[in-house]
């Protein structure tokens with residue numbers, strides 16, 4: 001595993017206002033602004049600052065202290081330059097380099113399968129009714145490293161309820177964008193593209209399961225899965241699927257990309273478990289990114305420290321078999 005390449009400075013990362021387009025301004029009721037036309041570029045430019053301030057303010061959400069851990073988060077720089085996002089390359093430094101031009105507006109999410117409300121929804125449709133909050137979660141990668149990240153987002157359960165899943169909906173399947181032009185990593189057969197992940201319905205509805213749109217009070221950078229990604233803090237990092245374009249309610253357990261790629265190494269549940277090793281390395285300890293390479297590794301916690309909240313979901317299940 002390569003060490004992170006720190007050439008990119010936080011100041012080089014696209015500022016929030018660059019992401020906002022007319023569609024988003026419309027969604028905020030700034031129609032006159034979005035109309036443009038002869039009203040002129042000057043007026044647009046003058047008010048654009050105003051619009052981005054309103055939008056940006058939404059990402060400065062209050063922290064949910066009850067569902068946050070007390071550890072100090074990693075730096076913004078570490079979180080945005082040490083990434084796994086194979087659509088943009090397999091080195092940790094590739095996504096921050098190769099995702100700079102990735103277009104996240106306009107963005108649509110297709111909702112389908114076993115639910116009453118379905119169709120194609122704009123990101124604005126998805127985000128308008130929800131309340132953003134900040135949650136500090138530990139991210140534990142299956143590669144035995146971890147980070148602490150202040151995410152901004154909203155509970156997945158709040159989104160799911162709006163689509164009224166039927167009694168046949170036993171799992172939720174998520175799919176990442178497929179776009180070989182924009183995602184150069186998809187030209188290589190590292191994985192069977194597009195990236196797919198899934199959660200059992202009760203996992204998806206769990207209050208810890210979070211849909212993320214921002215980090216550190218700012219809109220989510222492309223390399224972290226803009227504009228919409230999943231975060232399940234008690235599972236290995238690969239469950240946290242990025243840049244989601246499709247959510248389907250399904251009866252059968254979906255096949256997730258890493259399970260398809262190496263079924264003996266990666267499962268569907270992927271719950272953090274110090275007692276169930278990866279066939280090629282131990283999961284008993286982890287290395288915190290950003291610390292000294294020589295620092296002592298810390299013990300991996302069952303369910304990444306969230307056992308009290310989630311252990312009951314797996315009562316009676318053999319977690320060695322269901323890894």
Ligand SMILES: Nc1nc2c(c(=O)[nH]1)N[C@H]1C(S)=C(S)[C@@H](COP(=O)(O)O)O[C@H]1N2
Nearest residue numbers: 083084085086176195224237238240241242
């Ligand atoms: N679409 C997609 N989602 C993905 C990945 C990926 O390669 N493609 N990598 C996963 C892995 S292995 C990890 S550890 C986390 C990393 O999230 P971060 O870069 O925001 O820290 O994203 C996950 N989501």
Ligand SMILES: [Mo]
Nearest residue numbers: 141142237238
């Ligand atoms: Mo990961």
